[in-house]
Amino acid sequence: MILVFSVLLLLGLCGNIASGGQPPSTSTPGALNYELPTSEYETQDTFNAGIVGPLYQMVHIFLHVVQPNDFPVDMIRKLIQREFDFSVDSKEPENIVLALKMVYYEIGVLICAILGLLFIVLMPLVGYFFCMCRCSNKCGGEMHQRQKRNESCRRKFLAISLLLICLLMSLGIMYGFVANHQVRTRIKRTQKLAESNYRDLQILLDETPKQIDYILAQYTTTKNKAFSALDGIDSLLGGRIKDQLKPNVIPVLNEIEHLATAIKQTKVALENMNSSLEIIQDGSTQLSTNLTTLRNSIQKSLNSSDCASDPASKICASIRPELSNLGSNLNSSQLPSVDRELNSVNDIYRTDLESVAKRGYTFIDEIPGKVRNQTVAVIADVKQALDSISSNIKNVSQSIPIEEVLVEVSHYINDSNSYFHKELPKLEEYDSYWWLGGLIVCFLLTLIVTFFFLGLLCGVFGYDKRATPTRRGCVSNTGGIFLMTGVGLSFLFCWILMILVVLTFIVGANVEKLLCEPYANKKLFQVLDTPYLLREQWQFFLSGLILKDSNINLTFEQVYRDCKKGRGVYATFQLDNVFNISENFNIEKHTGEIIKELDNLNVNVDNIELLDKAGRENLQDFAHSWKDAIDYSKYLKEAEKSPTKVDLLAFASSLEEKANKLPEGKLKQALKTDVQNIIAIHQQQVLPLQQSLDALKQSVRTLERTSDKLPEKVNKVISSLDSAQNFLTTNISSIVIGETQKYGRTVTGYFEHYLQWVLYAITEKMTSCKPMATAMDSAVNGVLCGYVADPLNLFWFGIGKATMLLLPAVIIAVKLAKYYRRMDSEDVYDDVETVPMKNLENGSNGYHKDHLYGVHNPVMTSPSRY
Template identity: 40%
Template sequence: MLWTRWLVLLLCWGATAGEQQADEREGFRAEIRADSRRQRSPPPVEPLDFGFVPSAVYDTHAYYEPGAVGILFHMVHAFLYVVQPNPFPKDLIVRVIQQNMGGIKIEEWRKPENVVLLLQWIHYEAGFLVCGTVGVVFVILVPIIGILFCVCRCCENCGGEMHQRQRKNADCQRGFYTASLVATTIFIILGVLISYAANHNISAQIKSTRRFINTNMRDLKTFANNTPAQIDYLTAQYTTAKNKVLSDLDNIGPLLGGRIHSQLEKEVVPSLDTALRMAGAMRETKEALENVSSSLEVLQEGTGKLQTSLSVERASLSNTLSDPACTNGAVSHTCNTIRSTLSQLGINADFSRLPDVSHSLGNVDTILKTDLSNIVQKGYSSFNDTPRLVKDQTKNIVSGVKGMLDKIGAEITGFSKMFPVEASLANFTIFLTEGQKNIESFYPQIDQMDFYRWIGCVAALCMIVLILAFNILGLLCGSCGYDKQATPTTRGCLSNTGGNLLMAGVGFTFIFVWLLMAIVTALFVVGGNVEKMMCEPLANRQLFKIIDTPYLVHPAKKNFLPGMLFQNPNIDLTLGSMYRECYENNGLYHALQLETMFNINSFLNRTVYNKDLAKVFESVQVDLQDITLLEQAGRDNLINFANSGIGQIDYAAFLAEVNKGVTLVDLLSFSTDLEAQADQLPRGALENALKGHASSIRQIHRDQVVPMEQAMKYVRARSTLSQSIKQLQRTSSDLPVKVTNILSAIDAAEYLITHNASHVVKQETKNYVQSLVGYFKQYTAWVKNSLTAEVAQCKPISNIVDSMEIVACSFIVDSVNTFWFGLGGCCVLLIPSIIFSTKLAKYYRRMDTEDVFEDMGNTGNHGEQVCDIHGNLAVVSSPYSDTLTRFPRASAPPSYSDW
């Protein structure tokens, strides 16, 4: 039909500087070439969220729990296993089908291979053949035996003689026959109940069958109605990948330019950082020179003043010690001691010999007029402007890619609109609705047929019930009316009625049992074989293996299912695999292996990421020659700094003088000692003069030495003069070499940008394109996974198969088999029922004649008996028994004139 073709197509869809500088440059180029051969791993692709495909909720629960009647089903299955224990003959059935594909004539069965197949089949069906033969023999023999039984009884044989022999174990026999008949009757009642339960189960499950039909039809409609929305959702989610790609294209500067920048900054930024640090070193050098210059000026001026002051104080103290008072005894010793220390009043560090640094400071000041930091910052800015350059230089490419993406989206949407999905599924839904109505129109006929079936089964059971009624009534009447004191010819009416009812049951048994056994045999052969050949293989999926056997129906057609659906039997699609996928509620695209007919991945890869798109990205060219890391003014500034003269300063002389003390002795200690020695002198002018000199020396220390020491210790930025000199020493150490290395590194970085950046651009462009393609690959992988597991989930198909199995096997076949199982048991048990009823009726029915004992007189021959062959028995009385009393003479029932 047309709608089926469109549905398959729909599912196919729904079913992307000097010699050293030259050496450094050559080494850097070699490193770049080595790095170009090294494969960089692309950055991870950001995962996209495509949401969830609209899922369908199916109502059918293809599961059946029989409940208590399941015990009966298991009993029947166990019985059938005993009858047929052989495994399912899959290979035999396949060989039979393959040999009979073109039809086979009767005479061809004589061929050896066909005879072998026939013998194998007979061996497999041996159990059913034996049981069926027994049933047929039963059906044939029972009527014959019944007729012979009737004729025999008419001839007063087979228990038909109305005479009962008197035996001593008569009561035991009667009890045995009664118990046996009761037990048989109970088992027959159980068989009737089993059959009735099975018969009722069939009628009760008719409503469940309707429920299965309704839910399966509803699930198919849900399947048909939900599939277009799922396919539209798959198509619409291309926009998610497309929007992400467009977002990355709009941010191509930060993304692609940022990646190029991050690759180049490994060499560029360190070179600029060294230049920036050298700019900072220039400023620090200026501050250090200023510190040294100002400190040196203060120290040189202070040194001259201090030397003059100390010379004057030394001469004045010497004059004081020349006083005549110093020549007296102990005083002279003190004066001599003081006189010996006068040489200590002098300067230690002579800063006047240190070179002037003003020339170097002037050079540095001139150099700092050019702001190297600003020039380096321009280099940073120029390099950091790479994303903008990339964005400006790829405007045309980005606009072209956007246009291609819009075209691809239109192609996907157009492809999805090529199929009249809604119309096809509407026709399919109409087909399902009409089919459901047609099925429902048969419900009255099905109910009527089920009613007739139920009546027929009940009628068959009523035959058994009728026989049971005669047996039960016969037992009740016979047991209740039986009198031990009554003789066989004098039994009561109730007892006689019980015996007659038992014999009536025997008669009806002969009338009905063969017909019932015929029904049992037919149902057994059909139902048992259906169970073993259809239901069990369907339950364990062996039946699928037969259908899926390669070249089963035709030597040139490998697989049956794809040949029927797609007219291509070579597709590796089997009914078992399709059922398995649908049972797991996977998509029909995967279940039918539609990728063999229409590979959605190939289509999406071909459509979403085509060759034109690849060519557009391959044409990406980014020119970074406009990037300038260090202007010529900055280079000149560095060179001038190297030639500023700070390297020619004698820093060792500076450090040697700075590390010396200002004076040869600590003036405070000297003045303190002088006062202590003055205290040892007698009071007078000499003592006061010496103390005055001590005070003057202390004043010199306070006014001149302390400022010089402060000038040496604390200068600007709270650094010592020694620290400033050491800093200048470190900065000037190999300063030309440092500047040369900085310029070489900057030249190498600029060479990388201007000559080798094309490789970096290509590599990062490739990684960037791979990230864009990764979004489409995510989309295609998501589409494939969705088609496999979420789109057009074919659970309704497996539900239909499972529902058919439940209805056919669990509802019908199991119930039918349980019915014949119970009915067959009743028929078999009716045979001993006939025997026990016939034997027991003899003890309940009133006999025409009986055994009689009479007294022949006391002749002396004790124990002699005279027997009349017509039933009159004369017994000679003996002292051991009174036979006349025990057995009164009654050769026939008494006759009355009224009778």
């Protein structure tokens, strides 16, 4: 009881910090996992008999044959309830029926006991009358051996039979020696087992404060985890809000950013295109004017008088057709200005979509910082509440007199251990008496068997077939004397041995069948768990003894089973009926203050307008006005043209070649001047103009690529912006509230998980009562059954076997001794078919005068053999 009340006080300490029921899940917030420290106990749950185990099992099989009936649960219940009384009106039908059931259950044991009693009574009487009869020279007492035809076979058969019986008796005696040796060592084994259980109980007491300290220490771990979550509110709460907004806002901002990039590229391409168009327009006009002037100059030179005479006339004639190609190849009307489109792009560019995207990104990224700044005061209050809970737990732990209780329980266990060691010498003394008695019994049987073995040894090896019964050798005669000595000792001590066998059999068999077997198959617990059995006023004895309420269904079998599994004392003994942890400490009671403080979290994330109304109208106008605005193919077609109709350098080279063929004069000089002018126009006007055309072509292609489906992109961005803006306007408040609640549950979840684990640890794991079940197993299975009942049963089994075999051994030994001992007279036969000869006084014919002559045997024709 002291141990039980101490456990209650221990649980009272932890009862102020626990709630919940089932073991917590591994997927707890922050992956907080606790493992209650446990110790390894040294006492084994099972007891191995070692090499003598098969012998014990053999005895168990014999007992099952003798007593095959199941454990009489109902009968034991009635006996314990004292409903059957032998002394009062035993003729009542119910008592008679119960008595008959008892007799039926014990019928095997009773039969064996009755046979043993008959053996005890009859063997001394038979021995007495046998001794008196033989002393009167009867019952085979006369020293005369009758000659029979099958004498040799009879002698061998009797010798072999006695040898086999002696071997079986030796086996039984060996069982007795083994059992007696087990008895000799049981005190040492019992002491070792008791000390082992004592150490386990000490470990249990030492382990309990460590477990309590560990449970209290885990609150600090949990609090530190919560503090970490509170300090990281920007990433936990703000980050969660940010993560909720990002999937709906960031893609839209990315689209806006991409659109802004496309518009910027389009603007640059349009500006480059417009610049190129202006250069081309001016360059084309100037080139056309200069080429016209140059063509007129060449034409004037060709119309001069110098071209009238040969050979100049032919050369001038070949030059004139080529002058028509000397002109500009560009059509300015095909390259209109893109000022309108550029103005449209400039209008949308002034909307500054890049700033819109940047403002959206900034809004998302600043949420964690806003959350931290807005919750500084609340976080400080929550930390203060957590510190106060920690102080309350420490104050409760200091208010429980745990040390005094542990000291008291430890003293109780130490006193029990001291008492055991104090009484141990007495147990050893009594055990030595039993061992000495068993040893005497075994040696007595060994002495009897030894006489039988010596008789067989001397008789067999000393027997001479040619010697007559009266002339047998000393060795053979000694063998017969040994056999008769064994017979005498058997009659003298067998009944004493049987008394010991019957007493030990009755005790050992009933202990095995009524205690050991029902304890192993738990039927004994069924008897003890019978309502109103041990006390008439208590429905359940164990709950009435421990919980002071006998109506609570607390059974021995359930307690033993739970303790064997290593379950905690609180759940095993249903101590919630005495100290209900859930009622004394409620999760909501301790987390309520934390939740109350967390409810003050008022995170305000201001809404944002991603794009104002004017910017949206600009995008819509651009999407509408940009539709089919520029004919890129027309620009590309014109840009692919050469600035001049003819290659000026080739034309100049041809003209120079022809001019060189002219005779010296003004014409030749004028044409060479025109050649230089053509080359100058090519270098100064055509080449720059060609570069401008290439730039125009590049700008057109860039513009075509960047502005591809630009209106669709703008419309898509407008739709995405509307959707994102609607999401922010509609859901941002609920997202903030929802994530704030989740964050609060995360923080409180650490403590709920901790408190649930505390309750599970206290009810299921802490103060495991396994050493109690192990101590019970040690007392019953180990000491009572393994160290006492099994050796005792093996002892009576071996000694009883040897003692019972003394009966046939005595009969055979008496008959066999006639063949080995030297006789005083013998039967004599003639070797011829004559009438029996008379007694010869003078010993004629070689026979002693005291010999007695037998009747003629008509079968024997040869001289008779003795």
